[in-house]
Amino acid sequence: MTMNLSCPREAEVLDLVWTNQWPARADRALVEHAAACQVCRDLALVASAVGALNDDTTPAVKVPDASVVWYRAQVRARHELTRRATRPVVAAQLAAVVVGLIGVGAGWQLAGPAVAAWWLELSLPRVPPLGTWSELTGMTGWPLWRWMVGIVTVSVLTIPVALYVARMADRAIEPTQDRP
Amino acid sequence: MHTRDLPIADARTLTLQRDETDVAFRMDEDAFRGFYDRTSRILWAYLRRMTNDRSMADDLLQDCYYRFLRADVQLESEAHRRHYLFKIATNLVRDGVRRTQARPTIVPHDEEIAHDMGCGSDQDAVTARMAVNQALSQLATKERALLWLAYAQGASHQEIAAIVGVKAASVKSLLYRARRRMATLLRTGREA
Numbered sequence: 001m002t003m004n005l006s007c008p009r010e011a012e013v014l015d016l017v018w019t020n021q022w023p024a025r026a027d028r029a030l031v032e033h034a035a036a037c038q039v040c041r042d043l044a045l046v047a048s049a050v051g052a053l054n055d056d057t058t059p060a061v062k063v064p065d066a067s068v069v070w071y072r073a074q075v076r077a078r079h080e081l082t083r084r085a086t087r088p089v090v091a092a093q094l095a096a097v098v099v100g101l102i103g104v105g106a107g108w109q110l111a112g113p114a115v116a117a118w119w120l121e122l123s124l125p126r127v128p129p130l131g132t133w134s135e136l137t138g139m140t141g142w143p144l145w146r147w148m149v150g151i152v153t154v155s156v157l158t159i160p161v162a163l164y165v166a167r168m169a170d171r172a173i174e175p176t177q178d179r180p
Numbered sequence: 181m182h183t184r185d186l187p188i189a190d191a192r193t194l195t196l197q198r199d200e201t202d203v204a205f206r207m208d209e210d211a212f213r214g215f216y217d218r219t220s221r222i223l224w225a226y227l228r229r230m231t232n233d234r235s236m237a238d239d240l241l242q243d244c245y246y247r248f249l250r251a252d253v254q255l256e257s258e259a260h261r262r263h264y265l266f267k268i269a270t271n272l273v274r275d276g277v278r279r280t281q282a283r284p285t286i287v288p289h290d291e292e293i294a295h296d297m298g299c300g301s302d303q304d305a306v307t308a309r310m311a312v313n314q315a316l317s318q319l320a321t322k323e324r325a326l327l328w329l330a331y332a333q334g335a336s337h338q339e340i341a342a343i344v345g346v347k348a349a350s351v352k353s354l355l356y357r358a359r360r361r362m363a364t365l366l367r368t369g370r371e372a
Contacts, residue, residue, distance in 0.1 A: 005356045018334065039356070042363040047331040049312040049366060054332035056309055058225040063241060066216040070209055073246045077205070 007039040017047040093164050100160060122146055205249040216245065219262060222333060223269060229328050230273040232317050240276070244269045259339075266343040270325055315365035322346075323358035330355055 012030055016022040022044055023031050034040040108115070122145045207215065223244060227237040247268045248261075255261045316324055325344050329335040340355075341348035 005353055017331075042359045045366055046327060046359045046362045049362075050316075050327055050331040053309055053312045053316075054225060054328075056305065057228070058221055058332075061221045061224050061228075063220040063224050066213040066220075067209075069216060069220075069242060069245050070212055072242055073205070073249050076246055077250060 004039060007037050007043075009033055009037070009040055010043055013040050013044050014047055017044060017051060022048060090164075090167065093160075093167065097160050097164055100157075104157065119146070119149075122149070206251060207249070212245075212249065215258075215261060218258075219265060220245075223265060225332070226266065226325075226328055227269055227273065229316060229324055229332075230269070230321060231276065232313075236276070240269065240272050243272055247272075263339060263342050266329075267345070270343055270345065273321060273325075311366065311369045315362055315369055318365055319358060319361060322354070323361065326351070326355050326358045327362060 009030065013022065013026075013034060016026050016030075023034075026034075034044055205212070220241065224237055224241050227240045227244070228234060231237055231240065244265060248265050251264070251268075253264065255264055316327070319327070322344060326340060329340045329343060335343070337351040337355075338348050340346075340351050344351075346354060
C-alpha cells in the first residue's frame, strides 16, 4: 500500500490557517474533507499550533541592538586577525625552543668531556665554603660554585619554555573576551 | 577637529577607535543594520525553537551574524542572504547538538513560556503553548527545523531544502513524517 504524502486541498487548509480563519471561516465541505483526510487533519493541527506559537512569541522577542552586534563582530574579527597574524611568531618561538634544546644536546655531545673535567675542577676542595652557604653545601655535598652554575643553566633552559607556555595561556583566554 | 589639535592621549584614543572599526565585512554598518532589523527576531525565534534554550539562542544569534559577515560568498538578493543566514544557524545548532548529544532535552517551564509570550498572557494560552513546546522538543532537531520553517515562517520546499541541507524532492516526505509525529504528540498530550 502506498502512503499518501500530500492532498490536493492542502494549500487551501494552509491558507486559512495562516490567515487565522481555520476552521471558523472555512468552507463546510473543506472542514468535512479535513476531518476525513489524514494529511489535511494533521496539517491543520500542526500548522495552527506552530503558527500560534510563533505569533505569540516572536513579537515579544528582545534582541540586542544592531550596533551592539556589529561592534562585537568587529571586536571578534579583530581578535581573529590578530591571532592569525601572530601565528608565525608562535611557530618561531616553538622552533627557537626546539633548536635551543637541540643545540644544548649537540653542545653536550661535543664538549661533554671537557665540561665534565671543568666541573670536577670546580668541585675541588681548594674553594673555601662560604659561611651562609655552608649548611646547604653541607647537606648536598655540593660546593657553592656547582650550585651557581646549575641555577644559571636551568634558568637559561627554562625561561624560553616558560615564556612560550605563558603566551599559549594568553591565547587560550583570548576567545572568551569577545563572547557576548 | 584634526587629530593634530588633540592632546597626545586623545589623538591616540581616536586612532585606536578608528582602527578598531577597520575590519572589512561583507556589508557596511548601515546595510547590516537594515538586514539585522529585518531578520534578527525571526532568526532568534528559530534558534530558540531549535535549541530549546534562551541563552543558547542569544549566543548563537551573535555567532550567526558574525559568520554571516565574515563569509566569503556572493549573495545577490535579500532572499539569498536570508537563506544563507538560516543555513548558518541550522549548522551551528546541528554542531551544538552533536557536541551535547548526551545532554537531556530541555523542556521550558511555564514561567519561560510566559516570558516568551510577554507578561499578561492568560494561563490557558500559556498551557496550550507549553503543550506545543513540549511536543516540539520531543522531535529531532531536523524535524523541528522543517516544521518551524514551513509553518512558522512559511518557507517553500526549495527554501527549506537549502536551509536544512536536504534534497528539495525529499522535503515533502520529511515534512509529512515530522507533521505526523508532531500531530500524534499533540493529540497524546491533549488526551493526557
